[in-house]
């Protein structure tokens with residue numbers, strides 16, 4: 001699938017905003033596909049959500065490849081974007097060779113954090129689509145606070161977004177910035193923006209699966225929890241434990 005064609009459908013004028021959610025395994029990939037989620041992101045948030053690490057920088061290419069393959073197996077027809085883990089895109093050459101590995105694992109596009117136009121060009125030369133990620137950058141951030149509040153930060157984020165577009169990105173994720181800046185970036189660019197805590201002026205929205213399904217113990221202020229699966233799973237597992245302990249299950 002050509003990820004650029006998928007993203008291009010959601011550029012101005014908006015028919016409807018694009019929906020993206022992080023996804024890490026085959027089971028949830030098939031559910032997301034059935035739910036009609038436009039793009040599945042194998043985010044490096046995998047480190048925290050699924051693998052129990054403290055920082056996204058604690059995982060590398062082996063984990064990202066393993067989970068990208070699983071998501072592809074679960075959703076053969078979906079548009080899948082895979083994150084570069086920390087350190088996998090430090091030079092244009094390294095970024096290009098790792099992008100090839102992620103594409104071979106099943107990604108339709110790769111996503112990298114920060115303003116790295118040379119890396120984008122080098123990945124595009126391999127024929128692979130690239131999604132940028134600006135604003136709050138979890139791989140290197142020292143705090144998870146909103147960014148882009150000062151005029152200097154705003155000007156920097158807008159010029160980085162333009163540079164990433166010119167280098168060949170097909171979309172840009174904007175994380176935890178003021179809504180007005182998200183809308184400004186969306187107006188400035190001719191590729192779609194996908195916001196996570198960047199307001200409803202973006203061309204699309206992305207949420208971490210654990211936040212939207214209520215699987216994690218806590219969630220960022222901008223996330224919306226649509227269900228509390230953690231509570232539901234806990235109740236089901238307690239019932240199972242009680243049934244087994246009291247010989248109510250199995251019945252024969």
Ligand code: KIV
Pocket residue numbers: 022042043044045046083133173175196206208
């Ligand atoms: O890894 C991730 O979950 C992400 C989202 C925050 C967009 O990059």
